Amino acid sequence: MEKKHDNFDLDNLDIQILSILMNDASIPYTEIAKKLIVSGGTIHVRMKKMEEMGIIRGSNLIINPQKVGFDITAFLGIYLEKGSQYNHAVEQLKQVKEVVELHYCTGAYSMFAKIICRDTTHLRKVLNEDIQSVKGIQRTETIISLEESIKRQISLT
Amino acid sequence: MEKKHDNFDLDNLDIQILSILMNDASIPYTEIAKKLIVSGGTIHVRMKKMEEMGIIRGSNLIINPQKVGFDITAFLGIYLEKGSQYNHAVEQLKQVKEVVELHYCTGAYSMFAKIICRDTTHLRKVLNEDIQSVKGIQRTETIISLEESIKRQISLT
DNA sequence: GTTGAAAAGTGCTGCGA
DNA sequence: TCGCAGCACTTTTCAAC
Secondary structure, three states: OOOOOOOOOOOHHHHHHHHHHHHOOOOOHHHHHHHHOOOHHHHHHHHHHHHHOOOEEEEEEEEOHHHHOOOEEEEEEEEEOOHHHHHHHHHHHHOOOOEEEEEEEOOOOOEEEEEEEOOHHHHHHHHHHHHOOOOOEEEEEEEEEEEEEEEOOOOOO | OOOOOOOOOOOHHHHHHHHHHHHOOOOOHHHHHHHHOOOHHHHHHHHHHHHHOOOEEEEEEEEOHHHHOOOEEEEEEEEEOOHHHHHHHHHHHHOOOOEEEEEEEOOOOOEEEEEEEOOHHHHHHHHHHHHOOOOOEEEEEEEEEEEEEEEOOOOOO
16 A cells, blocks of 8 residues: 555554644543544554654653743854764763753764753853863854744654 | 742742653653652642743653654754845745744844755755745755754753 | 443542641 | 542553454
């Protein structure tokens, strides 16, 4: 049977269950079952299968960072002296809790990070004290987000 | 009473509840109550308060994009011809479902996007057909993520 | 694989302190 | 403001299809 895209062992029902829960993980299985016209037990079986397959990583409560005092989102292009210092730098940056994403990437930068800080003073402290002090990091370029216009999950359909 | 940081009207209990649920939204209130040595009802009241304050945006099921066939994460620096075209460009980019984040930002780029695609063919199609065709977008620079080393929420404590 | 219903666990509400 | 107890709802399991 030909599908539009190869989604491994997932059928349409799986994809639809994921699509619903990706936007709101608190929707009860019974309600999903009604919407997709299957029984609650089926939703449960499918979810369990997808958890075992490692497709589902877990669930997050999404908060508004600004409302808890974190006002600044910034992206950081990081230049490493040598590529071989990557693993060490990752371990160091894991200790910096303001770093919420870190990517090893192509292009001019060796690594690319997303960080969230309380204010400009906090940002400066993280950049100067925490990031720049990591061995192997040569220099960084900072892009500050003034507005987050889109923030969503991928659409599977 | 002096606190380490100003978290608006949140006390330590609120922060601890959020910290737990941000990492796993499926943990039952009763278990949180036991851990923090308060009643389940108290957790409920605090959560309701924070929902009304707009601190809690909702909850997401976190999936592994690679396991559902989305193998490429890329960041896009976008140059606009004129800053005034920002609002229009945002509306256009909202229609491109591969764009999962969009920021209005400082620095060389006018806007900064995160996109998730199935493969290189898909990425090329999104860049050439969907992104470049948006009126006002002059050119883009693409940074492809080869590995996501860190992916987490901010730590409130 | 799916169903439907029973059993176990959790969320919600109101009263009392 | 918090804690306790009862009710409603959800999740989980399982025999049968």
